[in-house]
Amino acid sequence: MKIELKRTGDNFAFEAANPEGNKMVIDTSAANGGEGKGFSPMQLLLVGVAGCSGIDIVHILKKQRQEIISFEIEVEGLREKVEEYSIWKEITLHYKLKGKIDKEKAERAASLSHEKYCSVSKIIGHTSKINFTVTVEN
Amino acid sequence: MKIELKRTGDNFAFEAANPEGNKMVIDTSAANGGEGKGFSPMQLLLVGVAGCSGIDIVHILKKQRQEIISFEIEVEGLREKVEEYSIWKEITLHYKLKGKIDKEKAERAASLSHEKYCSVSKIIGHTSKINFTVTVEN
Numbered sequence: 349m350k351i352e353l354k355r356t357g358d359n360f361a362f363e364a365a366n367p368e369g370n371k372m373v374i375d376t377s378a379a380n381g382g383e384g385k386g387f388s389p390m391q392l393l394l395v396g397v398a399g400c401s402g403i404d405i406v407h408i409l410k411k412q413r414q415e416i417i418s419f420e421i422e423v424e425g426l427r428e429k430v431e432e433y434s435i436w437k438e439i440t441l442h443y444k445l446k447g448k449i450d451k452e453k454a455e456r457a458a459s460l461s462h463e464k465y466c467s468v469s470k471i472i473g474h475t476s477k478i479n480f481t482v483t484v485e486n
Numbered sequence: 487m488k489i490e491l492k493r494t495g496d497n498f499a500f501e502a503a504n505p506e507g508n509k510m511v512i513d514t515s516a517a518n519g520g521e522g523k524g525f526s527p528m529q530l531l532l533v534g535v536a537g538c539s540g541i542d543i544v545h546i547l548k549k550q551r552q553e554i555i556s557f558e559i560e561v562e563g564l565r566e567k568v569e570e571y572s573i574w575k576e577i578t579l580h581y582k583l584k585g586k587i588d589k590e591k592a593e594r595a596a597s598l599s600h601e602k603y604c605s606v607s608k609i610i611g612h613t614s615k616i617n618f619t620v621t622v623e624n
């Protein structure tokens with residue numbers, strides 16, 4: 349699997365393209381000399397862990413014939429400096445589901461994702477504590 | 487730092503928004519039941535490590551008054567299954583620079599990034615071997 353990036357302009361922004369032909373822009377924040385034109389590399393890790401577990405939860409709840417009307421995820425990260433770099437010391441996810449969904453099933457799906465299936469969670473879990481809450485609105 | 491995701495449609499795609507107001511779509515591939523509408527969560531890790539180190543390299547070469555005309559990065563990942571999830575076992579980056587750039591300076595910048603500065607490389611490095619090559623066209 350190969351992804352290609354190309355610097356755009358004279359600053360820090362790059363455009364990335366995946367094999368499926370999708371494109372996205374990454375950049376650094378204005379505070380770090382960038383222009384905030386896209387997601388930062390560290391933000392991509394938060395999107396990755398939220399997206400990966402969100403996809404798992406949809407998968408599991410679909411198999412259990414739960415009817416999802418809407419699904420929003422908030423993901424917050426707390427950084428910690430380590431020498432010259434930094435990690436996400438703590439990541440907190442909030443899964444907000446609406447639909448004909450059994451709350452225990454949704455909580456079990458989120459647990460299963462982080463314990464067994466979500467590759468991004470397993471990878472980032474080496475340096476981050478990952479917490480989550482689940483709310484279901486019927 | 488908070489990022490919000492919202493499921494779009496009835497399948498696996500989510501749209502993410504960062505505090506700067508940028509948006510991106512994530513999805514799974516058609517092979518996994520998705521529609522390939524965006525980057526997959528695991529692809530985001532590759533974009534993250536390429537972007538993070540690319541930004542570092544631009545930073546360092548700018549300080550050294552090297553003149554970058556263009557900068558492309560190829561990043562390839564090799565997956566390995568571990569129980570029910572998978573990791574990027576090996577990630578290979580190819581930094582392709584054009585400009586009035588000293589090749590040793592560019593190689594040193596790439597090394598410094600992965601050894602000291604690039605947070606995403608440090609985080610993913612717990613489960614991935616990360617290799618890179620640098621080419622400079624004057």
